[in-house]
Amino acid sequence: MMLLSAEVFARRAPEHTQDFAGIAFGSSRETVIEEVMKMGYQPYGQSGKEGERVVVPIFKFGELPVQVDFIFNSNEKFSSFEIRTGRVERSRMSKAFEAVEYMSDQFTLKYGKPNSNPRIxxxxxxxxxxxxxxxxxxxxxxxxxxxxxxxxxxxxxxxxTVTHRLLSNEKVKSAAPAKAKASNAPVF
Structure with missing residues (x-):
């Protein structure tokens, strides 16, 4: 029984890591915008200009309000996300460290144990x-x-930051193939 549950968890874990808030890596810009709006957020970056991020300026990341940037590759597929807190002055630097600890705890819940102890x-x-x-x-x-x-x-x-390696390095789709010579045959 334990082996079966371990196998089920192992199969689910990769799927569970391949998204942000249920939005799968590889989704189109339109899908990301639609899903973000379903969550009740009004994102910026909806024009679809190349390199433009879809930004949710205030996203409730558990107990932590953050900005979320959805980043797209050259084929306009969701390939990375970045979450960040607001800036604080030096006298409140401890708040930035509390936030990074909280983020890290949430990442650990989703992605497993990190590779080392905190570096800073x-x-x-x-x-x-x-x-x-x-x-x-x-x-x-x-x-x-x-x-x-x-x-x-x-x-x-x-x-x-979480970046999908394969999607972020994906080559630009080539232009449409050259059209064949026109034929006298009907097209239907």
Whole structure:
């Protein structure tokens, strides 16, 4: 019985990791917008310009209000998402670390155990303008997953990113094949 339940969990786990809030990686921009609106959010980035993200400025990530960016590959397929908190000043930096811990706990529930202990804490010398990685999940074969704290101009925020490797590296679909020479035969 235990073997059967382990097998069922193993089969469900990869499917469970291939989405954000029920929106599957590989979904079209239109599908993402539709699903986000079904959740009651009004997203930005609906024009569909190349490289434009679909952004939900205030998304309830459990107990944590975050901004969610849905990122699309060159074929307009949902390939990555990024969640981030609002910025806080240095005197409230502990809030950014509480947020990154909460994000990390939620990622652990969804993706399993991270690959190491946290790399940074409030005493760390954080680099300006880059992701100072807190935790990474390297055991999920198709995804790049991390949480981090970013410092920009003396303000701090937590960020979590999940990228589907295959979709993010997907080649641009080629143009429609060249049309065959016109024929005198009917087309129906």
């Amino acid at each position: 804490d409030e005493e760390s010398n954080l680099k300006e303008g880059v992701r100072n990685f807190y935790l990474e999940w390297l055991s999920v074969s198709t995804l790049d997953i991390n949480t981090a704290v970013v410092q920009i101009e003396g303000r701090y925020f937590a960020v979590g």
